[in-house]
Structure formats: C-alpha cells, structure tokens
Amino acid sequence: MKLALKELRxxxxxxxxxxxxxxxxxxxxxxxxxxxxxxxATSTGAIRAQNAQAIVYSGTAQASFVRSRxxxxxxxxxxxxxxxxxxxxxxxxxxGARVPGNGPRDLASVALFGYELAPDGxxxxxxxxxxxxxxxxxxxxxxxxxxxxxGPARTPIEIVGFVKDTNxxxxxxxxxxxxxxxxxxxxxxxxxxxxxxxxQALVVRGDGTDLPGAIDAATAxxxxxxxxxxxxxxxxxxxxxxxxxxxxxxxxxxxxxxxIGLFFALLTVERTSLYGVLKALGAKSSTIFAGLVAQxxxxxxxxxxxxxxxxxxxxxxxxxxxxxxLVTPARIVSSVVLLLVAAVLGCSFSLRxxxxxxxxxxxxxxx
Amino acid sequence: xxxAPSATxxxxxxxxxxxxxxxxxxxxxxxxxxxxxxxxxxxDEMVALVGPSGSGKTTLCSIAGGILSATEGRIVVGDEDIxxxxxxxxxxxxxxxxxxxxxxxxxxxxLNARENLLVVDELGRRTGAPAKARADQxxxxxxxxxxxxxxxxxxxxxxxxxVAIGRALMNxxxxxxxxxxxxxxxxxxxxxxxxxIRNEMKSRxxxxxxxxxxxxxxxxxxxxxxxxxxRLEA
Ligand SMILES: Nc1ncnc2c1ncn2[C@@H]1O[C@H](COP(=O)(O)OP(=O)(O)O)[C@@H](O)[C@H]1O
Ligand SMILES: [Mg+2]
Numbered sequence: 287m288k289l290a291l292k293e294l295r296x297x298x299x300x301x302x303x304x305x306x307x308x309x310x311x312x313x314x315x316x317x318x319x320x321x322x323x324x325x326x327a328t329s330t331g332a333i334r335a336q337n338a339q340a341i342v343y344s345g346t347a348q349a350s351f352v353r354s355r356x357x358x359x360x361x362x363x364x365x366x367x368x369x370x371x372x373x374x375x376x377x378x379x380x381x382g383a384r385v386p387g388n389g390p391r392d393l394a395s396v397a398l399f400g401y402e403l404a405p406d407g408x409x410x411x412x413x414x415x416x417x418x419x420x421x422x423x424x425x426x427x428x429x430x431x432x433x434x435x436x437g438p439a440r441t442p443i444e445i446v447g448f449v450k451d452t453n454x455x456x457x458x459x460x461x462x463x464x465x466x467x468x469x470x471x472x473x474x475x476x477x478x479x480x481x482x483x484x485x486q487a488l489v490v491r492g493d494g495t496d497l498p499g500a501i502d503a504a505t506a507x508x509x510x511x512x513x514x515x516x517x518x519x520x521x522x523x524x525x526x527x528x529x530x531x532x533x534x535x536x537x538x539x540x541x542x543x544x545x546i547g548l549f550f551a552l553l554t555v556e557r558t559s560l561y562g563v564l565k566a567l568g569a570k571s572s573t574i575f576a577g578l579v580a581q582x583x584x585x586x587x588x589x590x591x592x593x594x595x596x597x598x599x600x601x602x603x604x605x606x607x608x609x610x611x612l613v614t615p616a617r618i619v620s621s622v623v624l625l626l627v628a629a630v631l632g633c634s635f636s637l638r639x640x641x642x643x644x645x646x647x648x649x650x651x652x653x
Numbered sequence: 654x655x656x657a658p659s660a661t662x663x664x665x666x667x668x669x670x671x672x673x674x675x676x677x678x679x680x681x682x683x684x685x686x687x688x689x690x691x692x693x694x695x696x697d698e699m700v701a702l703v704g705p706s707g708s709g710k711t712t713l714c715s716i717a718g719g720i721l722s723a724t725e726g727r728i729v730v731g732d733e734d735i736x737x738x739x740x741x742x743x744x745x746x747x748x749x750x751x752x753x754x755x756x757x758x759x760x761x762x763x764l765n766a767r768e769n770l771l772v773v774d775e776l777g778r779r780t781g782a783p784a785k786a787r788a789d790q791x792x793x794x795x796x797x798x799x800x801x802x803x804x805x806x807x808x809x810x811x812x813x814x815x816v817a818i819g820r821a822l823m824n825x826x827x828x829x830x831x832x833x834x835x836x837x838x839x840x841x842x843x844x845x846x847x848x849x850i851r852n853e854m855k856s857r858x859x860x861x862x863x864x865x866x867x868x869x870x871x872x873x874x875x876x877x878x879x880x881x882x883x884r885l886e887a
Contacts, residue, residue: 288775289761296763563759566720567820568748569776570741645747646721648755 289564290577294584301581304549305589311542312593312625315535319617320597322531324610325456329527330518331420332378332397332454335405340498341517342488343510349520351378351486358483360508367504369494374403375464375485379471379478380457381437385427394426397454398436398443400467403489408449411463421448422606423458437474455521456610539628542586546632550582554636561640562647575640579633586629590622665729666828666860667694667717672726674712674883686712688883690726694828697858699851701871704880710864711756713880714830717862718751719743731827748777752821752829756836756864758813760805766816767792767801773823784823791819795849811842818850822857829854829861835870847873 294301333341342364347354356364356375365373377400382393398417404410408418419428423445428434433444443460452459462470464485472479480486490511494500498511512520519525554561561574601613674687687709694700702710715721716728719735722743727736730750738746760769767788774784792798795815805813814834821829831850835843847863851873854861863874871877879886 289764289772292768293763559759560761563755563761564772564776565744566718566747566753566755567773567776568744568824570744573776646715648720648753648759 287577287580290581294581301585305585307545308542308586308589309592311538311545312590312621313596315538316593316597316618316621318531318535318538319621320611320613322528323614323617324612325527326524327451327612328453328456328610329524330521331452332399332459333514333517333521335407335452336489336514337406338489338514339492340490340501340511341514342490342501345508345510347510349510349512349517350522354486355480356485356488360505361488363505364488364490364501364509367501369497369500370490370492372403372491374401374489376401376489377464377467377486378454379467379475380455381474384435384440386432387427394423394428395457396423396436396460397457398460398462398467398470400462400464402464405452408452408461411461412446414463414465415442416444416446417460417462417466418447418449419445420452420459421450422453425605425608436470439473441470441473539624542625543628543632546582546586546629547635550578550633551636554578554639558643559647561643562645565643565645566648571641575637578636578640579630582629582633583626586625590625594618594622664696665693666696666698666731667692668729669717670727672716672723672728674716675724686883690885692878692885694860696860699854699861699863699874701874701877702862702864702880703866703868703871703877705866708880709883710880711832714832714862714864717828718753718830719746749824750827752824752826754817754821754831754834756832758817760813760816762805765802765804766797766808769816770819770823773820777824787823791822794853795819810837811846814838814846815849818853822853826859829859831861831863833864
C-alpha cells in the first residue's frame with residue numbers, strides 16, 4: 287500500500303491521463319445529477335412547499351391541476367373527514383407573461399396559483415390583482431412593484447415581493463388570491479373557467495395515520511388524494527424525468543467503471559515483472575492488490591473532488607433561472623461515493639491477473 | 654522425548670535430495686530441467702554453480718529459494734522442509750529465510766536505493782526502525798551510503814547490482830541465491846562485486862549459491878558444483 291502510494295507521488299504523470307478522463311466523467315455525472323435535481327426542484331417546488339398532510343385532486347384527474355375540479359359539495363365531504371382540521375382550495379393556470387422592457391415575443395413562462403392556505407415560505411395572499419413571485423422570474427427582468435401582463439388577455443398583475451423554491455413544471459410561480467386566479471383563468475382560458483368557490487385541488491391539514499386514504503374512502507372515489515411526497519412524485523412527467531436521468535447516470539457510472547477497470551488492467555499487465563519480483567521477495571497477492579485498489583481509489587477521489595469543485599463553480603457562474611442546475615452537497619457526495627465504488631469494482635477485473643502472477647517470472651529470463 | 658536437534662545445531666543451510674523438475678510444454682512434450690539433483694550446503698558455505706546456458710542453474714536456484722515447486726524430491730532450507738509447502742507457506746518462507754539476486758537486477762524503478770532495501774521489510778516482517786538501521790548499515794558496507802537517495806536510473810550497473818545484493822540481505826537470510834550476479838558487468842567490476850559478495854557472506858556466516866558460467870568467478874567460492882543438462886556433478 288505504502289509502495290503504491292509512493293508510486294502515485296513519484297510518477298504522477300503515469301496517472302494523469304486516467305485522472306483527466308475520470309475528472310471529465312465525474313463532471314458529467316455531477317452535472318447530470320445537478321440538472322436532474324434542478325429540473326425536479328423547478329417542477330415540484332409549488333407542491334413541496336405545501337404545509338399539508340394531504341393534497342386532494344378529483345377522482346379522474348391523475349394528479350393534474352388542469353384535469354381536476356373540486357366543487358363545494360365535495361369540499362364539504364372532505365372537511366367532514368375525521369382528523370381533518372384545515373382545508374384550503376388551490377388552483378393553477380400556466381401562461382406566458384409580458385414583462386415591461388422585454389420584446390413582445392420575449393414572454394416569461396409563469397404558473398399562477400390561487401390559494402387559501404399559505405405554503406411554507408409564502409405569505410398570505412395579497413389583495414386582488416397582486417401576486418408574490420418566485421425569485422427565478424428575476425432572470426426575465428421582473429422587479430418588485432412591476433406590473434406584468436398575463437396571457438392573451440394581458441391581465442395585469444402587480445408583483446409585490448419574491449419567494450423561493452416554489453416553481454411548478456419548470457415555470458416561475460406566482461402566488462395570488464383565489465379571486466385573482468379565477469379572474470386570470472376566465473379571461474385567458476374561457477374553456478377552463480370555474481365558478482365561485484370551485485377549486486382545482488385541496489390542501490388538507492390534519493392528523494391521522496393515513497389521511498389521504500381516509501379522504502378517498504369518505505368520498506367513495508370522487509377524490510384522488512396524496513401525501514405531499516406522493517403528490518410530488520405524481521406530478522405528470524416527474525417520475526419519467528427521474529427514470530430517464532437515472533438511466534443516463536447509470537450508463538455514465540458504468541463507463542467510469544470500465545475506464546478504471548481497463549486502465550488498471552493495463553497497468554497490471556505492464557507491471558507483471560515488477561509484481562513477480564515483489565512476490566519473489568515475499569509480497570502476498572493481497573498486499574499487491576490492496577496497493578492497486580489504493581491507487582484507483584486515490585486517483586478517483588482526486589478526479590471526483592476536482593469535478594465537484596468545478597461543478598460548484600459552474601453553479602455560481604450560471605445565473606439563477608437560466609439552466610435548472612441545482613448543486614447540492616448530497617448530490618456531490620453521492621456521486622463521489624458511487625465513483626469510488628466503481629473504482630473498487632473496476633479494480634476487481636485485475637484481481638485474477640494479480641493472483642496468477644508467478645514469482646518465478648521474476649527470476650531466470652534476462653529480458 | 655528424543656534428543657531432537659535444536660535450531661542452533663543445524664549445520665546445513667540447504668539439503669536437496671533427488672530433486673527433479675519437469676516443465677510441460679504447450680505441445681504436451683516434457684522438458685526435464687533438473688534431474689535427480691542432490692546438493693548439500695554447510696551453514697556458511699559458498700558454492701559456485703557452473704554450467705552452460707540452459708543447463709538448469711536458474712531452475713535449481715528457484716527451487717532452493719521457494720520460488721518454484723519441484724516435481725519430485727526433498728528440499729530443506731535451514732530447519733524448514735519446503736517440499737510440501739503451499740504457495741502461501743512459500744511466500745512466508747521467502748520473506749524470512751532466503752535472499753535473491755536475480756539474473757536481471759529488477760530494482761523497483763520509482764524507489765531510491767534505500768527504499769529498495771526497505772521494501773523487503775515493508776512487504777514482509779514490518780519491523781520499522783530496526784529495518785531502517787539495517788538498511789543504512791548495509792548501504793554503508795556496500796559503499797552506497799552516499800547513493801542512498803538515488804533512483805536506480807541514477808546508478809551505474811555495478812551500483813545497481815550492489816543495491817540488489819543489499820536487498821537480498823535485508824531479511825537476514827539463511828541462504829542467498831545469486832543468479833549470474835556478474836554477467837552484466839565487465840571483468841574488473843565483476844571481480845569487485847564478487848569480492849564484496851564473499852565479504853558479506855563470510856562476515857555474516859551465511860550460505861550462498863553463486864550461479865555463473867565464468868570459471869574465473871569460482872575461486873571466490875569454497876567449492877564448485879557443475880551442472881550439465883540438469884544433472885549435477887561435483
Ligand atoms: N518456464 C519454463 N517453461 C518451460 N521450460 C523452461 C522454463 N524455464 C526453463 N525452462 C527450460 O529448462 C531448462 C533449464 O533452464 P534454466 O534453469 O533457465 O537454465 P540456465 O539458468 O542454466 O540457463 C532449459 O532447457 C529451459 O529451456
Ligand atoms: Mg539462468
């Protein structure tokens with residue numbers, strides 16, 4: 287082991303190529319992970335921010351706001367369920383917004399919510415015609431006090447302040463009163479307009495072991511209810527995005543494993559006579575293999591740390607709202623751990639070769 | 654209890670009796686590299702093993718040093734019978750009992766002279782400080798004290814050979830095997846190295862086999878054994 291680490295220090299050049307390739311792979315891995323985290327974060331923020339024990343859609347809505355309708359009678363049934371303490375209506379509309387100073391085609395995508403129960407980090411709803419905005423809308427040039435115009439009807443909304451991490455479907459969210467939402471909805475999406483007291487979904491607070499289950503049982507299937515985590519996963523497209531990205535991440539890890547495996551297999555072939563000499567001098571195969579693993583782990587760790595630092599810098603350089611990149615310590619650490627596992631597995635390709643090296647190969651042949 | 658000889662009364666460094674080594678070639682044919690070889694070395698005896706190329710000298714050394722297993726026969730080094738040793742037992746045996754100077758020098762290229770000596774301890778007994786003291790003493794004796802920090806690539810052929818000799822002595826072996834230690838050196842350097850080998854062996858009372866096909870080398874040894882086509886003749 288000491289011998290292997292000494293070689294790393296004395297001959298860093300031999301390991302430079304592998305380190306560079308692994309650094310690039312690690313950057314790709316962390317960038318993909320950050321992109322996935324960012325995409326998921328900007329798709330799900332509005333639901334994650336809900337301080338609730340259940341999110342209730344109508345029975346056939348498949349967790350989609352657009353397809354969901356909750357009439358006052360259904361809401362009354364939900365309010366009557368045992369364990370329910372508070373119920374708030376919520377509705378959503380996704381539109382393009384004209385921002386003063388931007389060109390007529392340069393629309394900002396927004397998702398406006400009308401709400402009764404304030405999510406975490408969002409104050410109570412402002413008066414009619416006003417909204418809180420997610421801070422990512424600043425990337426489109428929106429400032430506090432600005433009036434933006436929503437949709438084809440150009441419904442004016444004044445931005446009265448900013449909130450964090452509440453986006454939905456990759457769009458900047460706006461948080462307004464139910465009346466403001468109904469007004470924007472009927473002006474811009476007349477086909478989808480709803481009557482007074484009608485919402486798309488309900489945010490339910492309360493206690494009890496399985497509140498979503500209890501609600502759906504009480505309404506005899508007229509509702510489809512989720513925990514907050516369940517509602518996040520049920521947002522159309524979220525699970526698909528996660529699966530797609532995780533597959534790409536898996537392939538990237540497999541490539542890292544193969545690169546490490548091939549590099550150290552070649553190194554082992556190159557060192558056959560050195561390993562033969564060491565064995566003749568009394569080195570155990572396990573000692574030699576441990577040295578190989580130590581080298582792979584150190585090279586991979588260096589590559590992963592360089593990559594982690596570069597991705598963190600990249601995150602600082604990218605303005606918020608442009609690319610949905612979210613760099614978290616958890617993602618960096620998990621990427622490093624996965625790469626180290628790939629390093630150890632990659633080395634195992636060479637285990638048999640190390641075991642088979644004959645100490646007799648050290649002696650005799652002068653070549 | 655019978656009066657079994659204790660370790661201190663062992664008077665032979667090596668006893669090989671009827672050792673045979675057959676290599677099976679890729680095409681299934683057999684090459685007999687060593688045939689009924691019988692050889693005994695006293696505990697501080699230096700023997701020259703002389704023979705033409707391909708006569709089985711390296712094979713004999715490899716078997717005596719536990720690097721190669723014999724096809725038949727009995728090999729006892731010091732008080733240890735290694736004839737039936739497993740690969741693992743042979744590894745331990747090599748750590749403790751024998752020293753090698755290979756036909757090609759084979760130093761670890763990225764370690765300096767002193768580290769090339771210490772690697773024996775690192776891979777084996779891990780004694781630490783005593784090993785460092787021993788390495789420094791050996792380098793001093795071999796006239797390499799001022800070369801301790803040099804890499805093999807910064808040393809001359811004779812100096813590298815001396816580092817290899819120092820490495821072979823690091824584990825205080827009962828038997829040292831020199832496989833053509835002077836073949837890569839010119840006559841004068843070769844004689845200097847042989848002088849050094851003799852001094853080191855005699856001052857320690859260590860037994861050695863020195864393989865050569867150069868008759869002039871033999872007078873540095875106590876006696877010569879000739880080998881032709883795998884057969885020993887005194
Ligand atoms: N690994 C091996 N496989 C097959 N034949 C071998 C092997 N090593 C040595 N031999 C054969 O055994 C014989 C003795 O070889 P060796 O002990 O190396 O001789 P020397 O050291 O005297 O030159 C030679 O005929 C050689 O070709
Ligand atoms: Mg030979």
